[in-house]
Amino acid sequence: MNKATVFSIKRFAVHDGDGIRTTLFLKGCPLRCRWCHNPEGLSSKPALAYFPDKCINCGACVQACPAAAHQIDKDGRHVYLREKCVACGKCEAVCLGNALTFYGRIMTVDEVLPLLLEDKDFYGDTGGVTLSGGECLVFPDFCLELAKRLLDFGVKTNIDTSGAVPYGAIKPLLPYVDTFLYDIKAIDNDVHIHCTGASNRQILENIKRLCDDGARVEVRVPYVPDFNDNQIEKIADFLSALPITAVRVLPYHNLSGSKYAALGMAIKPPERPPTHEEIEAAKDTFKTYGIKVL
Numbered sequence: 641m642n643k644a645t646v647f648s649i650k651r652f653a654v655h656d657g658d659g660i661r662t663t664l665f666l667k668g669c670p671l672r673c674r675w676c677h678n679p680e681g682l683s684s685k686p687a688l689a690y691f692p693d694k695c696i697n698c699g700a701c702v703q704a705c706p707a708a709a710h711q712i713d714k715d716g717r718h719v720y721l722r723e724k725c726v727a728c729g730k731c732e733a734v735c736l737g738n739a740l741t742f743y744g745r746i747m748t749v750d751e752v753l754p755l756l757l758e759d760k761d762f763y764g765d766t767g768g769v770t771l772s773g774g775e776c777l778v779f780p781d782f783c784l785e786l787a788k789r790l791l792d793f794g795v796k797t798n799i800d801t802s803g804a805v806p807y808g809a810i811k812p813l814l815p816y817v818d819t820f821l822y823d824i825k826a827i828d829n830d831v832h833i834h835c836t837g838a839s840n841r842q843i844l845e846n847i848k849r850l851c852d853d854g855a856r857v858e859v860r861v862p863y864v865p866d867f868n869d870n871q872i873e874k875i876a877d878f879l880s881a882l883p884i885t886a887v888r889v890l891p892y893h894n895l896s897g898s899k900y901a902a903l904g905m906a907i908k909p910p911e912r913p914p915t916h917e918e919i920e921a922a923k924d925t926f927k928t929y930g931i932k933v934l
């Protein structure tokens with residue numbers, strides 16, 4: 641039975657492909673984008689996020705934790721000792737202040753499938769399920785089995801991917817996937833490495849192969865000022881040669897800072913979101929190259 645590490649299920653999603661969708665987020669990603677807005681999806685390991693501003697010092701977690709990672713100090717204040725945590729997830733359920741969120745449950749396809757089928761009546765002809773992350777294709781066999789099983793129920797699957805996986809993880813999905821939502825972040829490899837920690841060669845090669853194999857591909861371009869804003873024209877030029885369905889420009893937002901801190905990650909995401917004018921200019925660039933913009 642194929643398994644994956646699940647960190648979230650988002651229902652009634654309207655930006656993860658056509659129609660109304662339920663999005664399943666799988667944990668683990670080969671990239672380290674400097675602007676990642678789902679830092680809880682980066683590591684494949686389960687992890688506890690602690691939001692101290694929500695803690696009401698009730699102490700319920702102290703009793704629940706088998707590893708003594710939660711303590712109440714002599715002043716009655718809660719202290720979380722991350723280094724002691726063994727990621728069992730037991731404290732989340734007892735937290736009265738909603739200060740603890742556990743990310744990462746290892747689940748089988750049999751366990752996930754009924755959760756996704758709960759929303760089947762809302763999917764209609766255009767909606768369905770989107771598999772996202774992290775990078776969902778770090779679990780290729782799980783995604784393949786799940787997409788096949790969903791199709792047995794008449795539910796379409798989209799794959800939201802960075803493309804930073806071997807093509808062998810993608811190709812078997814082609815008969816079972818409606819649309820690939822494919823991220824392109826930069827064309828210049830040095831810029832891509834600076835922004836994500838990894839080369840883009842495999843990513844650019846994979847999208848060409850997907851298009852050659854007749855897949856329906858919608859491209860997502862994150863727009864992050866001072867990181868990849870000088871890549872928009874180059875991305876438009878690259879995509880203009882491919883039979884993609886459309887491009888969606890995703891404005892960076894800086895709302896994830898507290899999540900990084902809650903996960904104990906000493907990473908400071910970029911501060912400046914793009915202006916409305918910058919996003920409109922990026923969209924116009926794609927249109928100039930004859931590309932449909934969503």
Ligand code: SF4
Nearest residue numbers: 705725726728729731
């Ligand atoms: S996840 Fe488990 S080990 Fe970690 S703090 Fe919570 S109860 Fe303790």
Ligand code: SF4
Nearest residue numbers: 695698699701735737
């Ligand atoms: S259970 Fe939640 S609110 Fe209570 S002390 Fe622990 S972290 Fe704080």
